[in-house]
Amino acid sequence: MLTALATNNALIAVCLSISGLGHCVVGISATIALSQLTSEQTFNLLFGFGMSGFGLGMVLLPLLAELLGEVYGWRVGLLILGCLMGHLIPCAVAIRLPVTGSRPVDQSAIYQELEHRGDSEESIANSCSNEEEEIAPLCPRGADYNQAAVGESSIYSSLVNGVEMESRENETSARQTLGKLRDSFYRSDFYRDPVFNFILLTSIMLGVVYCGWHSFLVPHAFQRGYSVRATILMTFCASVGNFLGRLLAGALSGRLANPVTLCLGATLLNALSILCDAFLQNYHVMIVTACTSAICIAGISVLSPLSVKKRASPESFDVAFAVNDLFFGLGTFFGGYLSGVVGGVFLSYDAIFKFLGGVQILAFVLMLPYAVFKKPTEL
Template identity: 40%
Template sequence: MGCFYEILTSRSLPVVVCFFLKASCHVGIIKTIGIYLEDINISLGTTSTDIGIALGLLNAFSNFPAPIIAALYRHHSIRRLLLIFGTCLASMGVALTSMANSNAQMSIYLSITGLGYCMVHICCTMTLHHVAQNFNLLFSISLTGYGVGMFLLPLIAEFLRQAYGWRGGLLIISALMAHIIPVGMAVKLESDESSTQRNGFQSVPSSPPEFNKEEESNISTSKDTEDDDRDVSGVFRRITNDLRQSDFYVDPVFNVLFGVTLASHMVWSGWHSFLVPHALQRGISIRNTIIITFSAAVGNTFGRAAVGVLTNSLVKPVTLFLFVTILNIAALLCDVYFNNFYAMLVTSCISAMAVGAEAVLGQLVVRNRASPEKFDVVYAAALIFIGSGGFLVAI
C-alpha cells in the first residue's frame, strides 16, 4: 500500500495519467473504426483492405518516428512543447477523420493521430525512465489504459453511432480525447541540473591559464581541418563509431529481442485490429461483441497490472514473458476450434491478458538490458520493430 501511496502523491502522477489516456485513446480508436466499419464502407466506398491500410498507418506513425522524437526530447527546452503538441495532434487527427471524404484522406488523418501518439509515448516513457523509482509499476499502470479503452470507447462509439452516425460519433470521440491536452500541460518536464551531460553532449572544461596563443592557433587550424574532413568522410566515421559504441554492437542479444518484439507485436496488432470484425464475421451480434470486448478489456487490464506488480520485485521479465507467450498460443488454438460466443468470451479474455502482458514485458526486457544513458536510442529502435509488426499485419 505504501508503494501505491507514493505513486498517488508523487509528481509522476500526471505523467501516468497522460500515458494512461494515450493508451486508452490509441486502442479505443482502432476498436471504434471496427465498430464503424460497415458505415464507413458504405459512405466512402472503402473495403476492409483500405481500412486495414489506414489502421496500419496509424500504428506505423505511432512508432516509426520514435528515433526523431527521442532525439528532439534530448533538447530540454522543447520537451514540454513536444508533449503538448503531441496531445493536440492526437485528438485533431481523429476530428479530421470524421470529415474524410476518401480513403487517402482517412489514411492521412489517422497518420496524424499516430504521430501525436508517438510524441506522447516517447515523452512519457523517457520522463518515467528518468524518475527510475518504481518504473516497472508506473509503466505497467500507465499501459492498463489499453484495456480500459478497448471496452469503453467501442461502447461509447456504438451509442453515438445510433444517434449521430459514424461522422458525428468520431467527432464527439475526438472531443473526449482532447481531455489529454490539459493533462499533458500539467506534466512537469524538468532538466537534469546535476548531470554534466546536456542534450547528449558532455561539457568541455575551460583551458588552463598557461594556455598560450600559439597553441590556440594550432588547435584552431586543426579544428578547421577536422571541419573540412567532417564534410567529406567525418559523418560516416562518426556513424560507424556510434554504431560500434551502441548497445546493438556491444550486446548482440538486442537483435534477438527486436526479432521477438516484431513477432509479438504482429500478434498484438492483429488481435487488436481484428477482434471486433472477427466476432462480427462469426455472426455474433454487436451487443455480444461488445461483451466480448469487455471480457478482453478485463483480461488486458489485469495482465498489464499484474506485470507491474510481479516484475517490480518478484519475477524477472524474461521468465514471465515466456510463460504468457505459451498461454497466448494455447488460447489462440482454442479460438480456432471453438467458435461459439461463450468460448470466444473466455479465449478473448485469456488472449488479451497474454498480449497485454507481452506488450509491457517486451519493453521492460529492453530497458533492463540497455545502458541507462542510451535507453532512449534502444527504446526508439524497439518502437520501430513494434510499428513494423503492426503495419505488416494491417496490410
C-alpha cells in the same frame, strides 16, 4: 481534433498519421522521462499502471463515442474526444527532469573576458594601421597594367584555392560524420551484445500478433454466427483482461520474476490460447480464450519494453526503447496486412488465428536466446 475537421478520405488518412506520430512521440518521451525519475522496480509498476489506461479506454471509448455521436454528431463527437486528449499537454509541461552536470555561470568573469578581448583587438588594429602607413610600397605609374594582371591572376588562384579548400572541408566533415556513426554503432548494445537484436526480431512478431488479434477478433465472432450482444460481451471480457494484464505485468515484474521470464510465459500461454480459439468452435471457450489472450497480449506489450530496459545499458536505453517501438510498429503494419491476406486466401478467420498462433510460437523461440544468454559484463 484534426480528424474531426477532415472532409475526405485522403485528408482523414493524413490526419490519422499525424495523430499516430504525436501519440508515439509523447509516449516514448514520457517513458524515457519516467525512467530517469524513478528506480527500476518503481518504473515497472508505474509503467504498467500508465499503460493500463489503454484497456480502460477500450471499454469506455465505444460507449462514449456512440453517446457523443448521437447527441452532437460524429464530427463534433470526434472533436470532443480530441479535446479530451489535451490533458497530455499540461502533464508534459509538468515534467521536470533533474539537471545534472551543470554549474552556475560567473557573469562578471564573462564581462571581464569580453572587455579584455575588445581592448586587445583594438590595440592590434591600431598597430596594423600604423605599420601599413609606414611600410607603404611605391609603385610606378607604368606598371599599372602589370599590377592589374597580377591582381586578376591572384584573384583567380584564390578562387580556385577556395573551391579546393571547401571540397576538402566537405570531404573531411563527411568522413568525420561517418566515423562518428561507426563509433556510435560500435559502442551501442546492438554491436556489443548481439543477443540484444533478438528482442527486436521478437518485437516484430509480437506486433504481428498484436495487430492481427485486435483486428479480427470481432469478425471472427461474427463469422461463427454469434449475435451482436454475445460479441459485445466477449469484447467486454477481453477489455477487462487487457486492463488487468497491464497492471499485473507492471506489478509482478521484478517481484515475482524478471520481465524476460514473465514475457516468455505470457507468449507461450497466448500461443496456446489462440490455437484453442482456432480449433475449438465454442462460444464459452471463445470468451475464456479472448480474456486470456487479452491478458497475455497486454502483458507482453508492457513486459517487452521492460525487458529492453533490463538488458540495455542505462546510457543507451532511450535509443533502444525507440528502436524497439519502431520494430513493434513495423510488425503491426505487417500483422494487419498478412492476416488479411491469410483470411482472404483461406476464406476463414480460423486460418488467421492459426497463423497468429504460429507467429506467437516463433516469437517464443526467438525470445529464448534473450533469456538463456546473460548480459555481457562490459556493457
